[in-house]
Amino acid sequence: MQEILMQILNGLVFGMIIALVASGLTLIFGIMDVVNFAHGEFYMVGAYMGWFVIGYTQNFWLALIIAFFFVGLFGAVVEVSTLRPIRGRDPLYTLMAMFGLSVFAQQTILMIFGPIAKEVKEPLITKIPLFALEYPLYRLLIVAIAVVIFISFWFFLQKTKYGTWIRATMQDNVMASALGIPVRLVYTLTFALGCALAAASGVLVAPIFSVYQSMGLTVIVTTFIVVVIGGMGSLLGSILAAIMIGELQTVSSVLVSPTYAKIFSFLALIGVLLIRPQGLFTISKR
Amino acid sequence: MLTVKDLHSYYDKAHILQGVSLKVDQGQVACLLGKNGMGKSTTVKSIMGITPPQIRSGQIIFEEREITRWPSNKVSRLGISYVPEERRIFPLLTVRENLTLGLDIAGATRDEKMNALEKIYESFPRIHERLNQLGEGLSGGEQQMLAIARAMVMKPRLILMDEPTEGLMPLLVQEIKKIILALKTSRITVLLVEQSAAMALDVSDLVYVMEKGSILFQGTPKAFREDSKLMKELLGV
Numbered sequence: 129m130q131e132i133l134m135q136i137l138n139g140l141v142f143g144m145i146i147a148l149v150a151s152g153l154t155l156i157f158g159i160m161d162v163v164n165f166a167h168g169e170f171y172m173v174g175a176y177m178g179w180f181v182i183g184y185t186q187n188f189w190l191a192l193i194i195a196f197f198f199v200g201l202f203g204a205v206v207e208v209s210t211l212r213p214i215r216g217r218d219p220l221y222t223l224m225a226m227f228g229l230s231v232f233a234q235q236t237i238l239m240i241f242g243p244i245a246k247e248v249k250e251p252l253i254t255k256i257p258l259f260a261l262e263y264p265l266y267r268l269l270i271v272a273i274a275v276v277i278f279i280s281f282w283f284f285l286q287k288t289k290y291g292t293w294i295r296a297t298m299q300d301n302v303m304a305s306a307l308g309i310p311v312r313l314v315y316t317l318t319f320a321l322g323c324a325l326a327a328a329s330g331v332l333v334a335p336i337f338s339v340y341q342s343m344g345l346t347v348i349v350t351t352f353i354v355v356v357i358g359g360m361g362s363l364l365g366s367i368l369a370a371i372m373i374g375e376l377q378t379v380s381s382v383l384v385s386p387t388y389a390k391i392f393s394f395l396a397l398i399g400v401l402l403i404r405p406q407g408l409f410t411i412s413k414r
Numbered sequence: 415m416l417t418v419k420d421l422h423s424y425y426d427k428a429h430i431l432q433g434v435s436l437k438v439d440q441g442q443v444a445c446l447l448g449k450n451g452m453g454k455s456t457t458v459k460s461i462m463g464i465t466p467p468q469i470r471s472g473q474i475i476f477e478e479r480e481i482t483r484w485p486s487n488k489v490s491r492l493g494i495s496y497v498p499e500e501r502r503i504f505p506l507l508t509v510r511e512n513l514t515l516g517l518d519i520a521g522a523t524r525d526e527k528m529n530a531l532e533k534i535y536e537s538f539p540r541i542h543e544r545l546n547q548l549g550e551g552l553s554g555g556e557q558q559m560l561a562i563a564r565a566m567v568m569k570p571r572l573i574l575m576d577e578p579t580e581g582l583m584p585l586l587v588q589e590i591k592k593i594i595l596a597l598k599t600s601r602i603t604v605l606l607v608e609q610s611a612a613m614a615l616d617v618s619d620l621v622y623v624m625e626k627g628s629i630l631f632q633g634t635p636k637a638f639r640e641d642s643k644l645m646k647e648l649l650g651v
Contacts, residue, residue: 289518292507292511292515292518293515293518293519295504295506295507296504296507296511296515299504299505299506299507300502300504302464302486302502303498303502303503303504304504304515305464305485305486305487305490306462306464306486306487306489306490306496306498307487307490307515307516307519307564307568308487308490308491308516308519308520308568309487309515309519310487311487312485
């Protein structure tokens with residue numbers, strides 16, 4: 129019983145991390161119609177950035193903020209230099225460009241930092257008693273940070289001028305532009321924000337899973353499953369699907385090995401695609 | 415105010431506009447008539463800077479400034495508003511958000527926004543009642559009114575209207591006619607695309623008829639009415 133409770137908590141932590149990565153991926157798809165195959169690499173670069181800054185400053189929280197902004201800026205540069213010139217062409221162009229970027233990012237990181245995984249210390253080593261268990265406070269903090277990010281994000285999208293621009297662009301980019309919205313800037317900022325969210329989750333996860341150059345690949349498969357189940361373009365759908373898949377993978381690993389536990393996610397994906405191919409939550413889009 | 419000179423626009427390889435030229439003076443209502451697929455909407459989209467279509471040659475001049483191939487967000491900021499075919503209101507934004515979106519972009523202050531909205535509520539009382547409803551919850555007629563109100567709230571000097579009466583019942587067509595006449599009284603220039611010529615002829619100062627991507631006729635509504643061949647073709651009279 130205790131093991132299951134522990135796994136439920138772990139599932140929530142894992143789900144929240146996936147939700148952070150997935151919300152960026154789904155936002156980018158919802159607004160720009162770009163399937164970002166390199167999204168896992170922004171998560172990986174964020175984790176390396178975090179490890180690097182912690183090495184110099186010994187300050188985890190500063191590293192989190194720096195990685196968020198640095199990778200966000202990197203994302204903006206990628207959007208302007210790589211995606212903007214091929215906008216409007218066949219989607220295959222963006223798929224290939226992002227795949228190329230993914231390979232480039234992995235190999236560059238491998239060349240600079242080598243193949244050995246980097247360890248990052250947990251910023252909080254306290255454990256707290258929970259349901260007669262000792263649970264690391266840092267993991268619960270991850271859940272809290274993710275919730276704060278999601279609430280801020282929701283507030284930004286629903287209550288601010290720029291959030292309304294993003295929602296309008298998501299629903300009808302032609303009309304948004306005809307009303308004066310600088311749609312190209314919205315694309316760049318959205319891509320940057322999506323990448324920054326991935327980087328933040330990369331830093332948050334670093335003390336738990338360590339940092340290595342192929343860590344993006346490990347997370348991106350689950351993220352794509354989550355985004356498809358949640359409904360491509362739906363933020364709420366991605367968050368709920370991420371928690372669901374997180375719980376499914378971790379709780380089922382009590383019964384079978386973690387590798388086999390992943391099969392349950394694929395079964396969920398197949399089930400959703402058969403019954404509701406548009407995903408559990410979808411947005412209407414022109 | 416608006417001059418289009420020898421405009422050639424393409425959808426991919428399809429040569430849709432084949433040398434369109436037209437001129438609308440300030441405060442005039444000009445209508446662009448013609449059957450389906452003759453290039454009326456393409457003309458309006460080309461002026462608004464919406465792509466596709468792609469402009470290959472020709473000139474669009476607004477208030478002595480060349481705006482050919484300007485992106486639509488820049489065109490909009492010059493004081494040109496667009497009421498698109500099929501309304502295209504934002505389905506998941508509230509009516510208020512649909513209305514204030516353009517004002518936010520123009521950097522209007524809170525008071526300016528309130529004043530602009532108050533004026534709109536006077537002309538569109540039904541929109542006022544639905545402020546907090548989502549766009550998708552409105553009826554077809556209400557959506558059309560919202561699309562016009564959204565264009566008017568930005569205080570444009572030129573409004574491009576693409577088939578605003580399409581699919582509306584006669585009572586609403588009359589309402590739209592009144593709105594266009596009110597715009598004319600306020601000296602706001604309108605370029606109106608219509609398939610149904612009857613209403614357009616009543617409100618317009620100038621008529622352009624398009625056929626196969628070029629202007630077949632230009633003149634006053636009176637001259638148009640006197641052209642029995644065109645009348646028969648477009649109005650079936």
